[in-house]
Amino acid sequence: MIDSTRKWLRKNRANFAVGIGVLGAGYLAGQYVLSKVTETRQRMNEDRIAKENLRRRFQQNQDDCTITVLALLPTATENILHALPVERITHDLQQKKAERLGRSAGTLNPSSALPSSGPSSVTDDDGRSLASFQSEGYVHASQMAASGADVGASNPKKSKGQLWNDLKIGSITRAFTLLYTLSLLTLLTRIQLNLLGRRNYLSSVVSMASHSPQDPTISLENRDDDGVEPTYGNDFETNRKFLTFSWWLLHRGWRGVMEKLETAVEAVFGPLNPREDIPLEKLSALILEVRRRVEGATPEERRSHKWLSYLLPPPDQEELVLRESGMLKSPSNSQPTSIPSPPDSPTSRVPPTSSSSSAAPLRRLLDETSDLIDSPPFTQILTLLLDTTFSHLTDHHIRTDAYRLPDPSNHPRIQEVPDLDSGVAKAKLAAILAVVTRQAHAIGSGVPNKYAQAIEGVKELEAFAAVIYSSQFEFAALGDAQGGGAKEPLRRDEMVEEKNETGVVGAATNMFETVWGKITGS
Numbered sequence: 001m002i003d004s005t006r007k008w009l010r011k012n013r014a015n016f017a018v019g020i021g022v023l024g025a026g027y028l029a030g031q032y033v034l035s036k037v038t039e040t041r042q043r044m045n046e047d048r049i050a051k052e053n054l055r056r057r058f059q060q061n062q063d064d065c066t067i068t069v070l071a072l073l074p075t076a077t078e079n080i081l082h083a084l085p086v087e088r089i090t091h092d093l094q095q096k097k098a099e100r101l102g103r104s105a106g107t108l109n110p111s112s113a114l115p116s117s118g119p120s121s122v123t124d125d126d127g128r129s130l131a132s133f134q135s136e137g138y139v140h141a142s143q144m145a146a147s148g149a150d151v152g153a154s155n156p157k158k159s160k161g162q163l164w165n166d167l168k169i170g171s172i173t174r175a176f177t178l179l180y181t182l183s184l185l186t187l188l189t190r191i192q193l194n195l196l197g198r199r200n201y202l203s204s205v206v207s208m209a210s211h212s213p214q215d216p217t218i219s220l221e222n223r224d225d226d227g228v229e230p231t232y233g234n235d236f237e238t239n240r241k242f243l244t245f246s247w248w249l250l251h252r253g254w255r256g257v258m259e260k261l262e263t264a265v266e267a268v269f270g271p272l273n274p275r276e277d278i279p280l281e282k283l284s285a286l287i288l289e290v291r292r293r294v295e296g297a298t299p300e301e302r303r304s305h306k307w308l309s310y311l312l313p314p315p316d317q318e319e320l321v322l323r324e325s326g327m328l329k330s331p332s333n334s335q336p337t338s339i340p341s342p343p344d345s346p347t348s349r350v351p352p353t354s355s356s357s358s359a360a361p362l363r364r365l366l367d368e369t370s371d372l373i374d375s376p377p378f379t380q381i382l383t384l385l386l387d388t389t390f391s392h393l394t395d396h397h398i399r400t401d402a403y404r405l406p407d408p409s410n411h412p413r414i415q416e417v418p419d420l421d422s423g424v425a426k427a428k429l430a431a432i433l434a435v436v437t438r439q440a441h442a443i444g445s446g447v448p449n450k451y452a453q454a455i456e457g458v459k460e461l462e463a464f465a466a467v468i469y470s471s472q473f474e475f476a477a478l479g480d481a482q483g484g485g486a487k488e489p490l491r492r493d494e495m496v497e498e499k500n501e502t503g504v505v506g507a508a509t510n511m512f513e514t515v516w517g518k519i520t521g522s
Contacts, residue, residue, distance in 0.1 A: 077444030
């Protein structure tokens with residue numbers, strides 16, 4: 001039996017060898033496939049975590065932008081209210097009315113009572129208009145102090161017509177200036193915080209990639225000499241200095257916007273009488289005409305309009321901004337200097353004063369901010385933000401408070417037919433001015449700020465922020481990691497050339513289109 005078994009094994013040993021080989025190969029193939037599946041699953045999990053982390057960082061960054069805007073807006077509001085003291089003009093008109101009533105009461109007699117019945121309707125109109133300003137408006141503390149101290153010594157006495165004209169121009173200009181300032185501040189803050197957020201994210205990615213995959217421990221070692229964080233702009237002092245450049249818009253830039261608006265409002269609303277009845281359609285056309293005079297009447301004019309001078313200081317005023325905001329001590333010399341720029345940078349309008357490496361990241365951030373402000377998408381997004389804020393003012397406040405029409409945002413299931421159509425509804429200009437005066441305070445310091453909430457609803461704004469947050473990842477990782485922190489900032493055309501030469505194709509452009517499409521739904 002043993003011999004027969006041995007003969008059978010010897011006879012079928014080839015089959016056994018083939019079978020064992022097949023089983024071994026199958027086992028190895030199965031292990032290989034299993035490892036690949038595990039690796040793919042791990043990679044997908046890491047990609048999902050990375051995307052969620054990026055999305056969470058981006059969303060947190062946008063929330064920080066909103067909080068920052070609401071924190072900075074009262075500063076600009078304080079300056080604008082002080083420059084356009086509408087409540088003080090209202091106080092002067094009320095004083096004139098009181099003096100006129102006092103004189104008429106002192107000199108009134110039966111013979112003069114008859115002729116005075118004619119203009120009484122005019123006096124009643126003025127009283128109702130001023131009462132609407134007094135009962136429903138706001139009076140700023142600084143304006144109350146100024147009106148009490150400078151009641152007789154500031155300016156020469158003005159007539160009632162001159163005061164009403166000043167009230168008309170001042171109230172409209174102030175509200176419109178606050179709308180423009182809110183929109184510009186929102187865009188500037190989005191650009192600043194998303195540029196810093198992008199660099200901080202790159203810094204964290206590079207820091208994580210610098211650790212060995214086999215070493216899962218978290219190192220608390222301080223690597224100040226590796227040059228990674230300064231390269232990507234993750235420097236606390238640089239970030240602080242960069243963010244303080246919003247000081248220019250809050251204290252200087254809004255004044256240029258106000259001057260342009262004041263000229264446009266004077267030309268458009270100047271001929272109107274405060275007692276004149278204004279249809280809602282005509283008021284919308286007048287507001288649109290003011291915006292055309294400020295922004296441009298055609299798309300080409302709007303694209304060519306430059307907002308940079310309102311948002312960032314010229315190079316010779318950059319040190320002034322840092323000094324006024326408390327970031328620099330008293331200057332060693334009396335002549336202000338600018339932050340050094342690379343010699344070939346398009347934003348370097350003055351020769352660089354020094355070659356300090358600590359100012360290079362700040363210079364690069366300012367140059368990139370200037371490029372974004374001068375880009376066509378900035379003007380397009382600003383137009384959308386202004387459309388939203390002006391629509392909110394006209395449709396939700398002037399329409400309901402001055403014209404007594406229903407709010408278009410409310411859609412009840414059963415709605416009564418209004419007595420007057422919105423196209424033929426009329427309101428006196430004085431009543432419209434009272435609403436605009438109240439809304440100026442709501443724009444600047446409303447809690448909650450409905451205008452800021454309306455801006456947050458513009459999808460294109462988040463798309464613009466996503467473009468900034470996701471742009472130039474390849475360039476930053478390639479150029480900075482190879483060249484180190486001493487590499488000079490490049491112009492936009494140089495960036496494109498370097499990407500093409502190094503084989504980094506237009507992934508950034510595709511990323512822009514992808515992010516824009518996902519957020520806007522187009």
